Amino acid sequence: MKLYNSIGPNPRLVRMFLLEKELTVPFEEVDIMSGANRRAPYTDRNPIGQIPALELDDGTVISETVPICEYFEAVNPSPALIGSTPEEQAVSRMWTRRIELHITEPVTASFRYGPGAEMFKDRIRVIPEAAEGLAALGQDGLEKLDGLLGSGPFLAGDRFTLGDIVLYCFLDFAKGVGQSVNPEHKNVGAWFERVSARPSAEASLHPAAAAAGMRA
Amino acid sequence: MKLYNSIGPNPRLVRMFLLEKELTVPFEEVDIMSGANRRAPYTDRNPIGQIPALELDDGTVISETVPICEYFEAVNPSPALIGSTPEEQAVSRMWTRRIELHITEPVTASFRYGPGAEMFKDRIRVIPEAAEGLAALGQDGLEKLDGLLGSGPFLAGDRFTLGDIVLYCFLDFAKGVGQSVNPEHKNVGAWFERVSARPSAEASLHPAAAAAGMRA
DSSP, X not given: OEEEEOSSHHHHHHHHHHHHHTOOOOEEEOOTTTTGGGSTTHHHHOTTOOSOEEEOTTXXXXXXXXXXXXXXXXXXXXXXXXXXXXHXXXXXXXXXXXXXXXXXXXXXXXXXXXXXXXXXXXTSOOOGGGHHHHHHHHHHHHHHHHHXXXXXXXXXXXXXXXXXXXXXXXXXXXHHTTOOXXXXXXXXXXXXXXXXXXXXXXXXXXXXXXXXXXXX | OEEEEOSSHHHHHHHHHHHHHTOOOOEEEOOGGGTGGGSTTHHHHOTTOOSOEEEOTTSOEEXXXXXXXXXXXHXXXXXOSSOSSHHHHHHHHHHHHHHIIIIIHXXXXXXXXXXXXXXXXXXXXOOGXXXXXXXXXXXXXXXXXXXXXXXXXXXXXXXXXHHHHHHHHHHHHHHHTTOOOOTTOHHHHHHHHHHHTSHHHHHTXXXXXXXXOTTX
């Protein structure tokens, strides 16, 4: 088994998930800055050309962050980061999908179509005229979330789950490109600080540390 | 347990999933044309204001189509429409996420921001200037899929899975609003006909039939 890895919030969230589960997986680095993910041999494995992807021992390649994390949970159920019962899993999956469709996807697209357009214009269809509206849509999602989160502590209440990891890694990426959490979103801000304080938050920034396992 | 149900491709895909699994669940209809889903009492259950949502016997409400289907699979594993092993589940989930992020979400957004703007403008943030680009993005996704599908027969190869249901219900919706499958996408066209021929495709259009179970 190996995980195709790179810089960026998508592989980071899988690394953070692995760290929280105390799992280690061999990494193979792919240089996305030079576009190695958008051409063979990588695209023979993941024709969508995105990182991360997980190659299983039988050669099956699983791309897409959330399904990769689901796979790790299925084969290593404890500690549960999705859920131990169908009901817990359903609540966690509901939150992850809300986070992706209402926040992280529009925020990411607005970056790719706006400030990141120069890097992305030769890789994907870039829609510059959509950048501003999608950024506003992501802020709508965060405002709604701020009301729903309350005192949390996490999206699924007392349980820290995959959706928290997804949202954290993308908001931390957005912060890195100059879009910090709106200070009016006090609950989201407090949640962000709570997640930042987890050892996996810092360690997931460093692939070598993630590959070795947080306690190694 | 009950499923909040309405017209539209999202509840339809859950109905189609239930029909394929030969499960029956009580429905409660919500009138989305009058916006009943965007105000209380519905929003007390699903604050995002979207249909469908599944209310469990303990009062827990699960919204979001894919997590609802995952719940039904977890409590009724056979016939498997996601997978019987972690590997099968991972492949199915990978396809479902690809379909959603690269095809059904941009296609749906382009409809809501374009031809459907009049209905949606008082319900969600509408980004009219993004409609054309998002429609083109969805077509990019379908073109890519056409190459990957080959002779199929289904997204996950020989297995008919949740991703097929998601894609079918949205392409059938798009067809209903004048956007049939591009005839150049021959593999997608053949796949669409294969899925159309399943009894669940027709039956899922009729909530009463779906509630009673396909064989009732």
